[in-house]
Amino acid sequence: MRVVTQTNITEYPLLSRGKVRDIYEIDEQTLLMVTTDRMSAFDVVMNEPIPYKGVVLNQITLFWMDMMADIVPNHILEHDVARFPAGLAPYADMLEGRSVLARKAKALPVECIVRGYIAGSGWKDYLKTGMVCGHRLPTGLPESARLEKPLFTPSTKAELGRHDQNISPDKAAALIGQDMEKKLEDASIRIFERAREYALSKGIIVADTKFEFGLVPDSGDAERLILIDEALTPDSSRFWPADEYAPGRSQASFDKQYLRDWLSDQQWDYAPPPPTLPADVIKKTKDKYLEAYSRLTGRTLAV
16 A cells, blocks of 8 residues: 555646545546645645545545434545446556545535534633633633533634634524534534534544535536535544543544644744654554544554
8 A cells, every 4th residue: 555645636726635535526427536645734734645545534534424324424435446438547546545436526615523522712702701602611621521511612724734714503594504504513513412422432432523515406406415525533533541531631632733732832933834743643642543434434444
């Protein structure tokens, strides 16, 4: 299995090269999404990749999207490289395990964050205001406290290199309409609650996560809501080991929080260029991603 930091597929137009994914247009309805091993933190792409991270993200997304398909359909059309268009055959080794053919959708301009625990930017918001994205919380909650009910806390979607901005559900409704906001909130929380219950049975607490949704044509003039991008990965979620959880402090994790913590200890202004990642930080981050994959899916990547 190869480490992939960037793709160069000349047979199809490159539509975007994001922090992690390279996206190509196969035809008017179909995208090729390649999840590379690029690592971003604090919205900055690191100079060094995390080996096989892209395969972990892609495979975990496929696992969850299949589990959640009865709640909301998703954009996956094909993930078996052997069934990709013939023009992609020369790249099969590079694409194996880390790519999908996806239905092109009109992405909605909000990211759908669900928080089951108070951590990260939500914790910082709570310390300042007693609220998280418009939700008033009880006083005196400790860091990493479990919330009585999961909170839907959307954010705006920023362009590459810029920071997303947390907004209230009311502001999200102003962007996309009240009915659509309610659909996103309902789908996001239902997916989160199912994932949280399943993950806990595997020894993982899903503290929070974020989803992206899009619209595709349906019958007549109607449009159908689908889940797009990634789902419940170590990049888009906080995964905590359940047997080590204790409120009142930050938690050990199976996600990129370890890397964020290391970066926070460096003399860095959170703008490019980022610090050079030492070999041991790269390995530990890789191992955390692989363990999350193994625990959740019951499978092991042959790397």
